[in-house]
Amino acid sequence: MEFPQAYQPRRSSLAVDIDGIIVGGTAPVVVQSMTNTDTADVAGTTAQIIKLADAGSELVRITVNDNNAAAAVAKIRDALDKKNYSTPIIGDFHFNGHKLLNDNPECGVALAKYRINPGNVGRGKNRDTQFATMIEHAVKNDKAVRIGVNWGSMDQALLARLMDENAQLDEPHDAHNVMLETVIRSAIDSAKAAESLGLHKNKIILSCKMSVVKDLVTVYRSLAERSYYALHLGLTEAGIGSKGIVASTAALSMLLHDGIGDTIRVSLTPEPGAARDKEVIVAQEILQTMGLRSFVPLVTACPGCGRTTSDFFQQLAADVQNHLRQQMPIWKNIHQGVADMSVAVMGCVVNGPGESKHANIGISMPGSGEIPVAPVYEDGKKTVTLKGDNIADEFKALIDSYVERSYSKI
DSSP states (O other), X not given: OOOOOOOOOOOOOOOXXXXXXXXSTXXXXXXXXXXXXXXXXXXXXXXXXXXXXXXXXXXXXXXXXXXXXXXXXXXXXXXXXXTTOOOOEEEEEOSSHHHHHHHOHHHHHHOSEEEEOXXXXXXXXXXXXXXXXXXXXXXXXXXXXXXXXXXXXXXXXXXXXXXXXXXXXXXXXXXXXXXXXXXXXXXXXXXXXXXXXXXXGGGEEEEEEBSSHHHHHHHHXXXXXXXXXXXXXXXXXXXXXXXXXXXXXXXXXXXXXXXXXXXXXXXXXXXXXXXXXHHHHHHHHHHHHTTSOOOSOEEEEXXXXXXXXXXXXXXXXXXXXXXXXXXXXXXXXXXXXXXXOEEEEEOSXXXXXXXXXXXXXXXXXXXTTSOSOEEEEETTEEEEEEOSSOHHHHHHHHHHHHHHHHSOBO
């Protein structure tokens, strides 16, 4: 009899040290996000970086688009340090990065990494010079560089050359495939150019952002086969709401399952009034559901059916998940391994007891017409039965007690 074998993803990239955060090699996949504040607003940008860091973003990128933004970077770094936040900040440069780094040397020192887009670094004879200037600053300041190609702003000169070469073939490739090849070649060629300018290969991260899921998967699979650099994953312009979440999850999960990707960002368009840190939570949940990292105990809960006409178990599931996220910043500094804890909140007798028994701690709520009691299971054994109007608070108290008893002190 044959049994399915556990999939072993490949990991072959170089490790890059970004101010103490290791990206690549055998290190866990790192979660990244980006601010949407005016970088020149030191207080506002600092506050948003802190919110993103508190949500779990391990790297935060900021826009550096003009002299005011560049002059603010060192002030932002100083403000973060004073608040005891060591989160590395990454400078996102386009068009004028060479000039901003020349005119604001303290900016290049304060940043942990520079993000350079080869398609936007310059045109014609100025491109190589301006690219070289930015790499020279990275070498001088001992900084990492992400060479980030976007399909919407690729190197047009390279695209034209590859299109011409393709047209000369006896059987030319589809123009779309030439575009994908342009994205890959732009990243790899730029990385090799950076190495020739003195930037060590373990200071380089590559990304090739696409907005179509199948294109992103195709490009990164090829990029992983053809290079040894650490790779940053992200579906660019993923969209708003469920569309952005589903598209990003589909693309990143396929690549992560293949062992491709060392740092990720979920590029969600924030819904009006929504917190920026939603993208961080989604990125964490992708990694956690893939079994790659643990950030916070996740709640197993049934979707509901005709047996669960009351919405109480839905409210309880949401309440418990929020409680876990609120407690995790405290627990993670006290209790080793608590992020791996599983919690079940189930709505009826069909799967309720079974799922609750499989969780570290779980509760099985009564469905429609069932006896109005809620048995609680810890490590497979029923420990207590809750009833009445205070079940939510009592169950959360039981979770807290379980954590205190079951997870060793750090």
